[in-house]
Amino acid sequence: MSTPENAGHNTTDFTELPNLAARPLGAGVVAANDEWFADKENLLLAETPVFQPHTFGPKGQIMDGWETRRRRGVSAEEPHVRPDDHDWAVVRLGAAGVVRGVVVDTAHFVGNYPPYASVEAAYLPGHPDLADVLADDVAWTEIVPRSPLKGDTAHRFDVAVEKRFTHVRLNIFPDGGVARLRVHGEVVPDADYLDGLMVDVAAADLGGVAEAASDRFFSSPHNINAPGRSRVMGEGWETRRRRDDGHDWVRIKLAGPADIAAVEIDTDHYKGNAPGWIRLVATDGTPEDEASWYEILPRTRVQPDTRHRFRVAPGRSATHVRVEVYPCGGVARLRLLGRVTDAGLAELRRRTAELDAD
Known part of the structure; x- marks a missing residue:
């Protein structure tokens, strides 16, 4: 006899939906304003974040995530520091879809995690280039409001915005490191x-x-x-x-x-x-x-x-x-x-x- 159809594992947990920000699906990190200590591409790695103490490179401890430099404000001595109040990274989703939840994971970032984060999303049809994605007229919708973070923690945020998106922007306030970003939702094909x-x-x-x-x-x-x-x-x-x-x-x-x-x-x-x-x-x-x-x-x-x-x-x-x-x-x-x-x-x-x- 076949197992009854309603007897299996079926859950409303948004993490059981596809990760629209998965690299195999076609997602990529297209831009970040800063990635001094650790590369932005690490945000989308499928593997669980790891930490090896006392492994140093030219810029310090090697971290499995995205990490920006410490903000010190804008001055003539620090012209490289952006005149806004936070760092950000933009992710192209692997498929357009409705976002149902986001995971911001600060695994292994304990003294260098951002105290707050928010997530915005936008719909950009076709295959926009970087200038189009970063243009001032892009309509970004806040899907996760500015929220407090803890170190070494996978933070889950439900999303209740019924719109189709192709890109998300992770904002961290003011700076720091995030190990992984997951964007779970429903693919809406063309x-x-x-x-x-x-x-x-x-x-x-x-x-x-x-x-x-x-x-x-x-x-x-x-x-x-x-x-x-x-x-x-x-x-x-x-x-x-x-x-x-x-x-x-x-x-x-x-x-x-x-x-x-x-x-x-x-x-x-x-x-x-x-x-x-x-x-x-x-x-x-x-x-x-x-x-x-x-x-x-x-x-x-x-x-x-x-x-x-x-x-x-x-x-x-x-x-x-x-x-x-x-x-x-x-x-x-x-x-x-x-x-x-x-x-x-x-x-x-x-x-x-x-x-x-x-």
Whole structure:
């Protein structure tokens, strides 16, 4: 029997949404007013921040984060100091979307963290150059007000601004170091780009998201639709070993209602811990209604450390797909090649217009 759909791990914690500021998604730190002690690019590193005491470079202790020099005010002797009251860094998100929460992590910054921070966001279509991003006429919206920070702490800030953004600006008052910045939210893809294209409708950068899973003991189900191939076993989705007669599953919400033409299931790096079989079911109705699900790939034998490709017979469109693994194990990546339906594109255009309205 399949595990009931509402029995898996499903949470409203915003950190369970995709990190729009992830480098694999395409994010980058495009500018900072100062990065004297530690580079701005460290803000987006996926790895947990580390600290090695007594490791000094030409500018002092090497820190795993972004760190600015100490502000001393503006004077003729210090012309390099900006005449404002704080430092800042601008991040281009990997995909345009609605921000639901921000994490400002001051890990290992204890005597040199900023006492306050705020976050602003803006929507800049296309591929703006640096001058466009830093132009005075860019409309920045405050999504996290100036808030107190502590040292060596991951600060979580909920965001309740219903708008689509492509860039965020982290402001620290007056100066100091921040180890990591995470910007969690919902990707809102470009309907004009999707129109008529055969794409991976489960892809994270197009709005696909792992909504629920039966198990995430070894690694996150969000890895299953991440960009690129996995580099190591830990970059896939892996469950604990089952000792019963059940099976594990993960539910993926697609970029929009889509007609699926092909499936790719990659067990890359899973050698002694791949599933024995995999089955895919889909729904175009309410995901919690088990009767609405239908089979698109029957229970099929899969091999360890192998990229499997299957064609899907034309049929009903789908809004969600559930990957069922028998009995347990790891899947590195799932790709679902298909086209978003005309109705799905129309709904996406309606939502985008609503989010972008002044």
